[in-house]
Amino acid sequence: MRQDIFPLQQGGRKRRSQWLAFGVFGLMSYSIVFILFAILGFIIYKGIGVVSWEFLTTAPADGMTGGGVWPAIVGTFYLMAGSALFAFPVGVMSGIYMNEYAPKGWLVRFIRMMTNNLGGIPSVVFGLFGMALFVKYLGFGDSILSGSLTLGLLCVPLVIRTTEESLKAIPDSFREGSRALGATKLQTIWHVVLPMGMPNVITGLILALGRVSGETAPILFTCAAYFLPRLPRSVLDQCMALPYHLYVVSTSGTDMDSQLPLAYGTALVLILIVLVVNLSAHALRRYFSNKVKTN
């Protein structure tokens, strides 16, 4: 057996096969980097000429062949804010329960399994569910409210997971110290555990927001409008959204030549939002981790 695992070979041959394997792995890894930069580069290159102040601040015009994306940007931000309002409290509280209160054992395993399951459900199924529950059963209609709730539900598992993980990373000695000083369990969580876990929780929340900003399938049937000349006035109005707008502009329509630049521009704006959200999450994480260290 030992002979088999470590055959007595010439060192040169061993080294050569290692060199080959590592070379292939490195090549594969950098080809993924290449794919990312190809996608980003292509969209930035094609879209940069389209995006202007006017493109960002005007509504689509001439049957989707001119104008800008302002209502779609606004709609996307409404949806992000709405889903955040729903998902963050619920997700963070659920994470706190899982890590601090729930008795370890089958119950936690069950809840975690359900959370993972919810996280693995395809986004289009969320769309169906949102349509059945929020749009039809609860009677919210196609509205920002329905869309935000659907999107919020979609990112709850992500929020729970990050909350749970960041709370788990806090050593028990902090909790014990607080309890020993006479604080109740809730006071311990509020004054000790949460402040320490906050940086990571917030980073997770921001990443969840990034995911929400790009989702299309859940809002197809719950909220998104093909075209609205004015901005939504209440949460029961429909709204436009960037991802759906990109889908519409790039797949349906008659005048592809004049639509394509708009599609590039929309894709660029969408990617920029996602990039900014992701990078700010990273920056935040770095900032907080430095802060904790210097204290």
Added chain:
Amino acid sequence: MRRVCEKIVEGILTCSGFVTSVAVLLIVVFLFAEAMGLFNKKVVEEGYVLAVNKANPVRRLSALQIKEVFDGEITNWKELGGPDVGVTVFRLEDITAYFSEEELGDEYERAPRCVSRVVAGHPGIIAFVPARFVEKDFPGRLLDDECVSFGEVFAGKEWFPTATPAPLFGFLPLVAGTLWVGFFAILFALPFGLSVAVYMSEVAGRRTRGFLKPVIELLSGIPSVVYGFFGLIVVVPLLQRVFGLPVGETGLAGSVVLAVMALPTMITVAEDAMRNCPRAMREASLALGATRWQTIYKVVIPYSVSGIASGVVLGVGRAIGETMAVLMVTGNAAVIPSTLLEPLRTIPATIAAELGEAPSGGVHYEALFLLGVVLFFITMLINLGVEYISSKTGRSK
């Protein structure tokens, strides 16, 4: 007082702890509630009937037969177990070919009479008419009104949700399309995903890793609709040119785009699993004279194989559930795929493309919800599989 407050807060926290379980339950309930009506619906469009001549012994037709009859593929009753008479298809629009406007009356008030005469007069007729045009003493015979059957849906090979008089809801082409694209996506992604995972966890130094990690996070952050757009503008024309295809929107394009989309999940999970391999095991292997590469494929990979497997399975789940990108690049032809170079259609893409047009509460609408149920259970199975795999490692440690 403080005690009470604390109890209340604890209660709220406990409730929110169960929010995901409740959500999963609600999803199941609502999807089923909307979908199950399908099997109570009649095959023939609501408010319409199919009538034949009294002499015709055929009593029932399946949805597929009805479609073939009305598409002109079946032209003789013999094929349906009837007499050797040619099939005459009659829709209400055709009535003007048989009768003048005078005979029909200004508001079609005499149309029921005319329908009766047509049905009575032609032995090989099959008439598709509104139920209100059927008189009390109708001289023909109405075909048995059947409900959509389980077998026709799950074993049906044709998906024609808007065909009249009888829409066909065969799930097979969609299920096959989904699995087909998912399978090839994983096939393409597997070598890349595993190599990158190994490279990041075992080979790359701190700085390289610090560069690759955000790249992969960004790759998973790009919205699916942007992948779809990129696929549509770049990948589809490229494949079309390379393979000389009539249309570039094929299963291959879908698989390629999905492979890129499934990569981040696969890499992250597999890499985590490999990094969890204890340092002592690696060091023992190296101390025995193995090279780093030998250590990797004889020690690290076997140790973390279940983690790698979960990563791959999660990637499959992501690929199967992906909607927008697939919708945009696969061409959406509902046929059972035989090669990768033809258009095909997946379950999520079908739902996304058709739900907007399906009238709420109708047969089509319910069939789409049933597709949602199928998709839900496929992904549920995948998730439970991952759960099972990772629980096994937990025990063996």
